Amino acid sequence: SGSDVFWSGALDTTAVNLGNVLGVVALSVVVTLVARWVVNRLDELAASRAAHRALLAASGPGTAVAA
Secondary structure, three states: OOOOOOOOOOOOHHHOOHHHHHHHHHHHHHHHHHHHHHHHHHHHHHHHHHHHHHHHHHHOOOOOOOO
């Protein structure tokens, strides 16, 4: 018997099995890896754009483009 604040008794615990838990863990790992990959690509893109802007600025005063 638990507190009614934390346990209503309406949750069907038979649906919670090892397969479901492992599925949720695997899904969270995949989402984390994809998010990390996207952030890394955005960082690389920002670095590439900064290098390109520096190259344009160094090539001459009339060729620099406002970004």
